[in-house]
Amino acid sequence: MDNILTIDVEDWFHILDIPSLPPLKTWVKLESRVVSNTIFILDLLDKYKTKGTFFVLGWVAEHFPDLVxxxxxxxxxxGSHGYSHELIYNLTPDRFRRDVSLSLEHLSRITSRPILGYRAPGFSIVPETLYALDILVELGFYYDASIFPMKRNHGGFPGFSEAENWMTTPRGNRILEIPVTPINWLGKKIYLFGGGYFRLAPYLLIEQAITYLNARGKPALVYLHPREFDVNHPRLTMSLARSFTTYVNLKQTRSKFEHAIAQFRFSSIETIWNLFSSDSYLIAS
Ligand SMILES: [Zn+2]
Structure with a gap:
């Protein structure tokens, strides 16, 4: 079966929730590595004839349209990853709407097909920000991939039920939700397929977990960032704990990822859910 491959396309300085985060107006002056790192991933995916969903930050689309x-x-x-990489729960609903609209403006100018999916920075759709789903429906999105159904540093929706992919929003709209895929291990939910979790877990465990999910008819969802493939990217100052999860095992990303895409099938969300040929998408558009 197809597993879900997602890449959040942002640069090395798009780290959330740290005091040393450079302000948006200075981003253009920083050395950018997002193009070369993303091309590296694209070449790897070509090698294994694998497709994925790339949630591109609007700021990246504005400055590097050729990459998109x-x-x-x-x-x-x-897909869209918003424009300015802010946690939704730090924004008002109006600022969230403006941020996502701006990302859509930049992306739609470049892409030939409509943008159907959104992923929030830091998986910040939480019980308090469910209103964001109504704004996504209003802006024409067909699906959201911003729910992390367990505790994490920022974001996290521990009570979220993964049994159903269609969600009813607070205002009664319907949206397809593609959460990350935890597995139950010794009575606890754990997640192994993205970011620091992926870099920390031994490949053998990742392999067993994907096999376990697939045997039960469930796809594993992988999420990674271009900077995670770049061992030499500049580092930002942050607490020891954050520095550990942000930079641990960068050397292993490529080999583990290559193992995973060689061993298992992965595809984009639109392919797995057949979005461009479904009747419901025609309604949504
Ligand atoms: Zn991000």
């Missing part, structure tokens, strides 16, 4: 064209040209799905 390249991702689309190579057959991947483009």
């Amino acid at each position: 064209r390249e991702i689309e040209k190579r057959g991947h799905e483009i």
Whole structure:
């Protein structure tokens, strides 16, 4: 079966919730590595004939439109990761709407197909920000991939039920929800397929967990960032704990990822859910 491959396309300085985060107006002056790191991932995916969903930050689309064209040209799905990489629960509903609209403006100018999916920075759709789903429906999104159904540093929705993919929003709209995929282990939910979790877990465990999910008819959802493939990217100052989860085992990302895509099938969300040929998408558009 197909597992779900997602990449959040942002640069090395798009780290959430740290005092040393450079302000948005200074981003253009920083050395950017997002293009080369993303091309590296695209080449790896070509090698294994694998497609994925790339949630591109609007700021990246604005400054590197050719990168977005390249991702689309190579057959991947483009989604939105917002414009300025802010946690939703730090925004008002109006600022959230403006942020996502701006990302759509930049992405839609570049892509030839409509943008169907959104992922929040830091998986920040939590019980208090469910209103964001109504705003996504209002802006024309068909699905959301921003729920992390367990505790984490920021974001996290521990009580979320993964049994159903269709969610009813607070205002009664319906939206397809693609949460990350934890597994139950010794009575606890654990997640192994993205970011620091992926870099920390031994590959053998990741392999067993994907096999376990697939045997039960469930896809594993992988999420990674271009910077995680780049051992030499500049580091930001942060607490020891954050520094550990942000930078641990960067050397292993490539080999583990390559193992995973060689061993298991992965695809984009639009392919797995058949979004471009479904009747319901035609209604949503
Ligand atoms: Zn992000």
